[in-house]
Amino acid sequence: MISMKFANILLETNPRSVTYPALYCRSDQPVVFDEQLGEWEMHNAGMFDFSTYFNSLSVMKLKRYTRAKGFSLHLELKGASCEVIQTMGDAFAHNPIPVEGTSRKLEASADWQIVDLPLTVSDDMVVVGFIVKTDGSVAIRNSYYELDIDGELNDVELVLSTTTFKKEAFIERNIGLVKDQIINSGDSIAEHFHMYVMDNGRTLDAEKLSGDRVQVVPNDNVGGAGGFTRGMITAMEQTPKATNILLMDDDVAVSPESIKRTYNLLRILKPEHREDMISGAMLNYEIGEDQWEDIGNMTQQGTFAGCKPQLRLTLFEDLIYNEMYTPTKWQRNNMYAAWWYCCIPISVIEKNGLPLPVFVRCDDAEYGIRCNTGFITMNSLCVWHMSFFERYNAAVERYQTTRNTMIAQATCGMAPGADFMRELHNNIRLELKKFGYENAELCLDAFEDFLKGPSFIKKPGQSEQSFMAANRNKEQLVDFETLQSRADQDPELAGFSIKNVDRQLIDGDKSRSLAERLEDLITDNNQRYIKKDGAGYAVIPLQGWLYPAGAIRGKHKLVVLDWYNRKGTIRTKDVQRYQEIKKRYMRDLKYYKANINRLRKEYAAARAELTSIEYWKNYLKMD
Missing domain, CATH: 3.90.550.60 (Spore Coat Polysaccharide Biosynthesis Protein SpsA; Chain A)
Structure with missing residues (x-):
């Protein structure tokens, strides 16, 4: 012993x-x-x-x-x-x-x-x-x-790889913690550890921050997928070769003890679990005792979701629940470990290839489902991460998510039972009902880019260009002062004052009768069949998945607020624009139905190339 x-x-x-x-x-x-x-x-x-x-x-x-x-x-x-x-x-x-x-x-x-x-x-x-x-x-x-x-300790060479884009404060603090509490700890991990920081924004002082077992690598803006992939390749090619790579987001707070425990856990795993992924939890950065997720799954509806309910980790009974939770059959077949804290064996990467070049969103979900390993979670293995409500971005949620889930399913067979076309349809209708025309068009931009086939995403630089275009084309928000100035100039918003707005108003809704529900369903808030301009305004939250149906029905204007970041915009009902988007969607669906079988074959045939070291080294300019 x-x-x-x-x-x-x-x-x-x-x-x-x-x-x-x-x-x-x-x-x-x-x-x-x-x-x-x-x-x-x-x-x-x-x-x-x-x-x-x-x-x-x-x-x-x-x-x-x-x-x-x-x-x-x-x-x-x-x-x-x-x-x-x-x-x-x-x-x-x-x-x-x-x-x-x-x-x-x-x-x-x-x-x-x-x-x-x-x-x-x-x-x-x-x-x-x-x-x-x-x-x-x-x-x-x-x-x-x-x-x-029982027996000898496993040989472990652990790499911590993080990808950053202009998050200097977060990443510099985490580098400091790693140097102080891991590399200089005197523990066994200190001699079997490297940290690679892929600086996609090229804003870090690489020479100053690099040092013993820490390397900052200036990188093109290739998104999280590209940055983490470069970390994987670097880990495979270092001397001594890494056995495991821990992928971690840049905008997180981490306790170095979590990393130490991950390393110690790897040293004592049974042989049958050495190719499992270790999935660290995402704790809420703002409410530090709350766990959002420690293992995710792709739902049948085509959405990302945590397997467990949200837990409060200062409650002892929730600690027990967290350890004992048994995934459902669907979850087991469609599970993934998010890359805010995910430790992957290098042997798993060698067997299953590298991630897809999708820039951001869905890269971790697709990869976890593709590799189909076991997943180990454990109390105390975690990071604190800003909640999704605080960093909602339509370019990510409407463009990247829509496009990448379709690409992942067609290329690697991710979650074959998930209905991403249903999710596309629901998202477009939801945005149109809330007069979010720019964001509905982002969904169609994503759908049309998927319909271009694998040659579109294969080109180096294309993913960055597409994401930048989505950020330009998404609904643009302004600060509260500018928003109030615009409202003051709009007769339909007479009486609106941001000073009188609170969370109760933003998050509130109104009840609807059955007849009103049916009318909203059939007419998309009086933009189809029954076409009415509406009157008055409502104040609603920004997040795209929310649907304050009673508040918005019959209105002509919507004041949309991101109260977390003190920004907002004003939407105006536009029945003609609604009709143009619906016509575009119908054209896209017609093309989809005529070409989807061909597209699936083309994407599947491109899998080997898109996930190969040769392709990625060229993509990342590593040759």
């Missing part, structure tokens, strides 16, 4: 740990950091529960995926007398349950005392943790969970 330190007991001083301390320690007294001594102190007499998202141990999954056979807790404490008690959570636990016969009492001491506590782990336990009951202030340092491993 080999013993290894698996997970440090984590306490941090950052905005998330300060605002949401129960991710680390639940307590009835404060846990404070003494900067002079460099020590954490459990302040005053109290109960300090470390059975948390970051400091519990996921024993159920460790037993399932790894060769761990024994579990123990190492603590270093000094100060008042205290008692350490092991806790556990099973399938029905709402709160941590103390485990009988696993406590250790310490007398008061001004010197550091070591506690090595063997942990009792039974088959019904999902997580284990510990509580410290103190009779006064107690300091804690150098504490961790230790595992006994």
Whole structure:
């Protein structure tokens, strides 16, 4: 048996740990950091529960995926007398349950005392943790969970690859954390780790930021797909060759401990799980205790969705749910790990090829579904990422998503049961009902670019040009001051004042009768069959997937607000433009029906080339 330190007991001083301390320690007294001594102190007499998202141990999954056979807790404490008690959570636990016969009492001491506590782990336990009951202030340092491993540790060379485009503040901070807490940590990972930053915006000081085991690579703007692909190729060709690559978004906050635990997990995986992907969770950057997603799936309706409901990770019962969730049959067949934090074995890349050259959106979903590996998730493996509501972009959601899902399904057979034509139809109708004519046209731009066949996306530079065109053609937003100025000049918006608008008004809706619902369905808000200009205005949210049907019906103007970013625009009903878009859509559908079988064959035939190293090296100008 080999013993290894698996997970440090984590306490941090950052905005998330300060605002949401129960991710680390639940307590009835404060846990404070003494900067002079460099020590954490459990302040005053109290109960300090470390059975948390970051400091519990996921024993159920460790037993399932790894060769761990024994579990123990190492603590270093000094100060008042205290008692350490092991806790556990099973399938029905709402709160941590103390485990009988696993406590250790310490007398008061001004010197550091070591506690090595063997942990009792039974088959019904999902997580284990510990509580410290103190009779006064107690300091804690150098504490961790230790595992006994059956057999030798796996050889792991881990690459962290991130792609950035003008997100200097985020990426420079993350580089600093990696250098300080991983490369200079003295842990095993320090000698088996590289970080590659693909700078698509060419705005970083590559010479200044690069150094021992960190390399910033100025890159053309080839999107996330191109940047991550360059990271994959670089990882495969480095010396020593990487065994695994961890893909991570640029605009995230990360705890280096998550990366360390990912590395340690890779070292102890069972042979049958060494080609699984490790899927880190996306926690809400604004509400740091909330998990949006840790594993995704492509739905039958042709949309991206998390497999699990949103969870609050300061609730113990949600920690249990997070670990025990079993995907449905559909989800298992259409699952993917998003590239905000996804660790992929290099052997999987060699077997399945590289991603598709789709710039952004759907590259990670298609790749995860194509590779069809197992997926490992685990409490504490995560990043904090800005929510999708805060960064809604019609060029991404209406152009990129529409085009790329169709390309992925035709080229690599992604989610064959998902109906992307239905999603296209629904999105166009939704935009037209809300007078979002520019965004409806983006859907058709995407559809028509898909209909051009694989030769269109094959050309280097085309994906960037298409995305830039979509950003130019999308509905343009203005700041609130400019919006108010435009409203003041519009007689139909008399009385509108941004100062009188609040979230209740923006997010509100009105009820509709059955007759009104039928009329809206048939006429697309009185733009088809029954054609009325409407009167008055409504205030609605920007996000394209929202449908405030009662608020918008019968209106002639819509004030559309992105309150997160303090921007908006004014839409005007235009029945003639509606009809022109519908005619264009009908022409496109006619072409689609006549040519889809040919197109599918052409896309499928292009798969080998589009996912090859030779193609991508030429695309990325690496030759």
